[in-house]
Amino acid sequence: MTDVDRKQALDWGSVLDIRTTRSSFYQKNVEGRPLVTVGMPTYKRPDTIRRALSSLAAQSFRDFVVVVSDNGGEDDNTLEAVKEFADRLPEIYLIPQHENLGAIPNFQFALACAETKYFMWLADDDEISANYLEVLVSLLEDDHEAVTAMGEWIMVDESGDGEKRRQRRNSSGSLNLRLARYILGPSDDSFFYGVHRIENLRKCGFEGYVYPNDGVLTNYCYVYLFDLLLQGPVKYSDHAQWICHGSNSTKNYTAAGGRGVKAKLGTLTRRLNIHYLYAKKVARAMPPALVVTVPASLAGFARENLSFVLGRFRRGGAE
Numbered sequence: 001m002t003d004v005d006r007k008q009a010l011d012w013g014s015v016l017d018i019r020t021t022r023s024s025f026y027q028k029n030v031e032g033r034p035l036v037t038v039g040m041p042t043y044k045r046p047d048t049i050r051r052a053l054s055s056l057a058a059q060s061f062r063d064f065v066v067v068v069s070d071n072g073g074e075d076d077n078t079l080e081a082v083k084e085f086a087d088r089l090p091e092i093y094l095i096p097q098h099e100n101l102g103a104i105p106n107f108q109f110a111l112a113c114a115e116t117k118y119f120m121w122l123a124d125d126d127e128i129s130a131n132y133l134e135v136l137v138s139l140l141e142d143d144h145e146a147v148t149a150m151g152e153w154i155m156v157d158e159s160g161d162g163e164k165r166r167q168r169r170n171s172s173g174s175l176n177l178r179l180a181r182y183i184l185g186p187s188d189d190s191f192f193y194g195v196h197r198i199e200n201l202r203k204c205g206f207e208g209y210v211y212p213n214d215g216v217l218t219n220y221c222y223v224y225l226f227d228l229l230l231q232g233p234v235k236y237s238d239h240a241q242w243i244c245h246g247s248n249s250t251k252n253y254t255a256a257g258g259r260g261v262k263a264k265l266g267t268l269t270r271r272l273n274i275h276y277l278y279a280k281k282v283a284r285a286m287p288p289a290l291v292v293t294v295p296a297s298l299a300g301f302a303r304e305n306l307s308f309v310l311g312r313f314r315r316g317g318a319e
Contacts, residue, residue, distance in 0.1 A: 011203045012106055012224070014112040018067065018093060021113065023077055025094040027086040034091060036064040036118040036133060036195065039110025043070070043100070046077035048125035048245070053081065055127035055243075057088035060096040061134035065091040067113045069266055071100045103217055104206070111201065119198045126193070127243045135240040136195040146171070147201075147232040150194035151240035162243065165190070170234040176292040178229050183296040185303060189221035191234050193242050200231045207277075212262075223277050230285045268305075277299050 038056060042049055056066060070078050074096045082094045089223075093113070101109065111119060118137060122128065122181055129151065136149035153165040168187045172178040181187070204227035206220050228234070275297040282293045 010108045010112060012108055012111065012205050014108065015202075016109075016112040017208075018113040018115065021095055023093045023095045024070075024074060025082055025086070026092070027089075028091040029087065030062065030090045032063075034063050034065040034116055036061075036137060037110075037114035037116045037198075038064055038066045038133075039107070039114065039119065040068045040124055040241070041071065041103070041106035041110055041121070042068055042078060043106075043259065044072040044075060044078070045124050046075075047083040048213035050081050050084065051127050051245075052122055052124050053085040053089070054129070055132075056122070057085050058130045059128075059133050060131050061137060062090050064133060066093070067110050067112045068092065068094045068095060069106050069113075070096045071102075073097060073099075083309065101266045104220070109243060111198075112205050114198055116130050117198060118195050119201055120195045121193055121194070123244075125245045127245070129241040129243070132240045132242070133195065135237050136235075138198065139237060140195060140237040143235055145232050146197075146235040147193045147228050148191055149235045149237065150191040151237050151242050153188070153190040154241050154243045156243060167191075167236070168282045169236050170229055171236060173233055175230070175286065176289055178233060179278075179282070179289060180292050180296040182226065182229055183275070183293055184300045186307075187222070188218075189225055190242065190244075192221045192225060193244075194234065196228070200228060203231065204228055209270055209273045212266045213273065216266075216270065218291075219270065219274060223274055226278055226281055228284075230281065271301060271304055280302075 012187055034056075040049070040052060056064075068078070068082060079094060080276040082092060086092055095109075095113070097106070097109070107121060110121065118140065120133075120136075132151055136151060139149040140146055150167070154162045155165050156162045163183055165188070166250060167190055168181065168185070170182055170187075170191065172181065204224050208214055209216060209220075279290065279294060280298055282289050
């Protein structure tokens with residue numbers, strides 16, 4: 001597969017031979033095949049990627065490989081940052097893209113390069129606690145029904161202070177209960193950054209929204225992760241942390257916000273589209289569950305809109 005056709009050809013189930021993929025840097029410091037791949041999509045953020053790589057270099061669990069997919073191409077600053085930590089990592093690839101693939105294809109590319117039992121994404125501006133991989137891999141090794149393991153979610157604000165965020169845990173062994181709770185909300189998509197069984201992850205998908213949101217990525221993780229919950233529960237640990245710095249760094253995603261009527265109608269359309277995609281996925285995978293998930297979608301959609309109206313009322317109608 002050439003660099004030119006990756007953007008069109010890749011999907012969430014694609015598999016690439018990383019040994020034949022052109023990398024600008026590669027270093028392996030340990031023998032044997034790793035158990036976990038950490039995929040790190042990046043785009044011209046050498047300062048924040050140092051923080052992310054530093055947290056990986058500090059991991060107590062050492063059986064992993066890092067794949068950095070650089071949408072910025074042959075970026076010398078990113079290469080310099082990777083080299084700084086290469087000696088402290090078990091194995092690392094830096095793969096430059098000849099064109100900016102966009103956010104989702106870059107995440108897909110990192111996943112496609114994985115040849116391991118487990119996989120996790122780490123954003124180039126986030127970090128994880130030193131025991132993150134050790135704790136979460138252990139959870140998955142001990143429970144073969146679980147598809148994903150996730151730690152606590154710590155959100156860091158602009159001042160640098162971290163706050164533990166509430167997570168609506170998707171750990172029920174009952175499919176109907178797990179899906180209903182997720183659809184009803186309020187839920188979170190933090191477990192996107194957990195450790196996943198790669199065989200389950202590659203069965204997930206997000207096909208995009210309809211107009212006028214066909215170029216919008218906001219909330220896509222909810223739709224993608226829904227496929228994981230169709231396959232099994234998520235395990236959680238209160239002893240490992242994913243530390244998100246998203247509040248004080250610019251994400252290169254197309255937002256769906258806006259103050260005008262057209263923007264608001266677009267957001268309403270996207271919410272409807274999300275619930276339609278939930279129903280479509282259930283109909284394909286487990287049709288009897290529609291008896292539970294369709295009423296949950298109706299209630300969840302009503303709750304979302306009530307929350308939106310009340311939020312505007314409390315802010316005096318301002319965004």
